[in-house]
Amino acid sequence: MAQTLPAHASVVVIGGGIMGCSTLYHLAKMGVSDAILLERNALTSGTTWHSAAQVRALRHSQNLTRMIQYSVDLYSQLEQETGQNVGWIQKGxxxxxxxxxxxxxxxxxxxxxxxxxxxxxxxxxxxxxxxxxxxxxxxxxxxxxxxxxxxVSPSDVCAALIKAAKGLGAKLFERTGVTGILTENGRIKGVETTQGTVMCDAIALCTGLWSREVGAMAGAEVPALxxxxxxxxxxxxxxxxxxxxxxxxxxxxxxxxxxxxxxxxxxxxxxxxxxxxxxxxxxxxxxxxxxxxxxxxxxxxxxxxxxxxxxxxxxxxxxxxxxxFTPDGTFMLGETAETKGLFLGCGMNSVGIASGGGAGMNLAHAIVHGHTAYDLGEADAKRFAPIFNSVEHLMARAPEILGTHYDIAYPGKQLSTARNLRALPLDSEYRAAGAHMGQFYGWERPLYFGKTEEPRMTFERPDWFENVKAEVAAAHESAAIFDASPFGKIEVQGPDAEAFLLKTCAGFLGRAPGSVIYTSVLNERGTFESDITAQRIAEDHYRLFVGTAAIKRDLAWFRRHSEGFDVTLTDSTEDYAVLGLMGPEAARIVAECGAPELNELGYFKVGPAHIAGKHVRAARMSYVGEAGWEITMKAENASAVYAALTEAGAKPAGLFAQTSMRIEKGFCAMGHELDGDTTPIATGLDFATRKKGGFIGAEALAEARESGAINKVVSIRLDDENAMPLGHEPIYFEGEIVGQTSSCAFGYRVGKPVALGHTHTPLEDGARVQIDIARTLFDATIVHGPLFDPDGTRMKG
CATH class of the missing domain: 3.30.9.10 (D-Amino Acid Oxidase, subunit A, domain 2)
Incomplete structure (x- = not known):
């Protein structure tokens, strides 16, 4: 063991459990030979040493499974690499x-x-x-x-990882507690310890039980308990x-x-x-x-x-x-939103040994290359609303998360603790209408309306089937209101607003004020960081609408790319409510409510108006395939606007109805069809990117285009009305697995269960396939494009 701390290390790993040891090993493997690990006591002395050390490969997503498969491969070859027995026992x-x-x-x-x-x-x-x-x-x-x-034997695995890391130049310092973390202008500068100070460029925080407190030393939120x-x-x-x-x-x-x-x-x-x-x-x-x-x-x-x-x-x-444990049962991996250079590898939810090999590799990859080796968005360190870092909420939620470890994965299942943390502006109106709520980024959002009792959890047709059917019928035959208020909103203002967004967005953000632009936000690899809509309010002012759970991540991403541009970025999410008024009666309703001028707006145009005497800004667009507007207003005016719209005949509709209609329309969503492994080309969204380039990821996208990349997203219509696809089901064609479903629902306008999916084998339009639902094969048809209103005439009005 080295006796003297270096004055500087490229990366300091804090914590000597499985995550810290694996991260140090992989940093050394990736060429960071001056990386060091600091352990307050002795290796594995926190949680790792008493782990039952089960290594079960299957997880609910392909990449989490891939990560554990990496762990299996790593553990089985470590002994050959180091001569250290790791106690690998493979008995199934x-x-x-x-x-x-x-x-x-x-x-x-x-x-x-x-x-x-x-x-x-x-x-x-x-x-x-x-x-x-x-x-x-x-x-x-x-x-x-x-x-x-x-x-495996957890202590032996850690010993082998450290032995190999030392052989590549990395160093271990036990009995070296961290007493402070040095930052400057929001980025990591160094670590203060009981043995002296080490300056560094990045920190891998792998401190297990103590991660929330250590993260706070660097000004970062780490919700784990x-x-x-x-x-x-x-x-x-x-x-x-x-x-x-x-x-x-x-x-x-x-x-x-x-x-x-x-x-x-x-x-x-x-x-x-x-x-x-x-x-x-x-x-x-x-x-x-x-x-x-x-x-x-x-x-x-x-x-x-x-x-x-x-x-x-x-x-x-x-x-x-x-x-x-974390608030959602998945670990935290990657750079924090608050502090650049601070990377989390913690909150392992009792699967640290199984995950540790692959998670440590991905954390090292993120530090060295700026991104994980493959998309791990579900474990993104920036995914939690700040409110979940509260001790009160963690004390309530973490015990339930432990208990959900062996839950049955029922569709629509919701957690019961740490609820009602963030209320929508129309919360009381929705509850009066019998809303069944779901929690998203702390917000309580209506899933469906007209609930009379708690729904039973089942894999059969759900209790809310008829409720959602009525909501879809309202949007399809008259008018429905979908609440988009929890979507993140970022104000981009300043003389360089257009130049900044042309650099950071793949769509053409140079359109005139009054325009709405759908755009992907890509990384240097040409894959998705986000997909957003932008409203250009003035020459020097845009409002970006991002996913509900993406606001912390996306705001951090835009801020880190704003250097050199004269722009101001502001999170305005809670300032505004957004109501989607959709359906063939929407035109009549806005006219009756005082905003007939909205009927003159062109598709993907935005303009001001007054509804119920309240100022609104309405964008002519649709996420559900029916004509209407997404109407933005000050949060305090939402009740008056909602009352006017409902009195004129609009009915509230929930997230389940919106999802069903989205899938029927073939609209892709982040975390389902879109992620850090996919490009706009592979998801049929290349039409919304600028072929002349000039944006982050343009070169990688051009290379993919030239190499013959194609759209791999397909729509799927199942034959059996009683089939219950939920997502991630294998797609079989002529007896071979050719892909997986990604988003699933019952398509009420189509009259059949529907899905979106990725296929790695090109299939012709109309190809007959089978979907494996709990080892029963259901016949289905592949459709290229939307299952409902494929030419989009209804939503364009």
Missing amino acids: SLSIATNPDRLIHVKRQEALAHAYGIDAVSVSPEEAKERWPLMNADDVLGAVWSPDDGR ACEHFYLLTKPIDGIVGNTPTLSDHDNHLYIRDDSGGLLVGCFEPMGKPIEPGRLDGSFEFGLLPEDWDHFEPMMMNALHRLPALENAEVKMLLNGPES
Whole structure:
């Protein structure tokens, strides 16, 4: 171990758990030979050392799965690279189902595994019992067997990673606590430690349980909180010989495997126990929390039911170790919005060992190359609303997140804690209309209206089916109001506003005031950072509309590219309400409400008017394929405008109706069809980019165009009205997987379930395919372009 801290290091990694060790290793592999790791105590002394260290490859998205597959490959070859045994045991995993919905859930996972190239197969209860003879299988309905899953020794993996990193020049400093982080003009400059100060260009913050507090040293929000996590260890018992597969009994909140001839029985109980900040201080090294048998007792009863042999087993200990959780159950990876050069690799939600290899590689890649190796938008460090950094909200939410670890992935499922954090201007009106709310970036948004009781969670036709059908009918036959107020809004003002946006946006932002411009925002690779609409209000003033959850990320991106331009960027999201008035009666309604001039507006034009005597700015456009306007007004005027529109006959409609109509129209959305791995060409949006270039990503886009890149997004209409696609289902053509669905809904105007999807094999318009929904194949038709009103005459009015 090096004794003296260097005066400078290109990158300082803080934290010696799996994420810190993996990040240091990958930085060294990528040529950052002067990177150093600072650990307050000893390697793995926080959470990593007591991890159950399961490595299960399948996750809900292709890239998260790809990331864990990288971990598997890395762990299996580290021993050869370093001579250090990492304890890799590959005995597979068995996921059992004891109720019909869980069986659908695991079969959906099996279908997903096939799409991602993972070996997984359904087995009968009898076969499941053969693989786990100690199991009581009387109530098992079915199971899925995944032979490639395994586990490792966490401390040995970290030792191997550090050994390899040191061999490449990186250095480790244990017993070196961070006492402060130095910043200047919003960017990282150095780290103050108990052993001296190190100046640096970037920090990888991999501090696990303490990440929120360490992030605060650099002025960054890191919403993560520790919860207690339990597993039982027994002394050797009869019937355990050698290593067993991991048994996942998620209906009983359990995971089970062998441990030293005995059993390890772990749980993710329905509501965990949070650990208030400050309770685990700097002296918490290889520490555990007190046993809590009262809390564990319901899980113990479940375990005794599943494993009768436990009744006579001798308990070694009930291990209670802290794990950190985020507000949505996914880790945080990448650069913070608040502080340039501060990169997060934390909030691992109890899957740190499985994720660590691939997540550390991606974090190192982000530091060295400015972006992750592939799109990991769902783990973006900038995705949380500031309100989620509140200790009060984290103390409420983190225990629920622990409990959702083994949830059934029902469509429409919502979290119940830390709710009602941000209310829309029309919140009271919507609740009076029976709105069922969903939480997005802290906002409560109506999903549908007319709710009379809480909807049941099901994979069958949902309780809200008829409600949404009525909302779509209102938009299609008369008029509906869709609330777009939570969309982020950025005011771009100043003499260089046009030049700045021509540089940062791929669309033609030079149109005259009064224009609305749809544009992609690309990175140097020509792939999506965002997609937005811009309203040009004046020569020196644009208003950008960005995704609800994208405001923090997009504002940071624009600000970091504004150097050299005389512009001011302001977040005006909460200043304005936006109501989408859509449908064939919209023209009559605005005229009756005092704004007949809006009927003279051309498509993709924006202009001022007064509705109910209140000033508004209306843009002629449509996200749902029916004619209308997106009407912006001061938030305090929303109630008066809404009252006038509804009195004239418009009906409120929720997000479920909007999504159904969007998919029927073939409109792509960020996080579904659009992400950091896809280009406008591959998503059919190249028409909205400037072929002359001059914008970020233009060169990469031109190269893709010249190399023959094509649109890979297709519309899909399923034959069976009762099919329930949810997204990520494999698409089969002539017996081979050729792609996946990305957005799915029931298409009420089409009369069938509908989807958008990506195909890696070109398919002709009208091609017949099959969609794998929980291992049942449903016939469907591929359509190039929208399924509804393909020439767009309805929405143009």
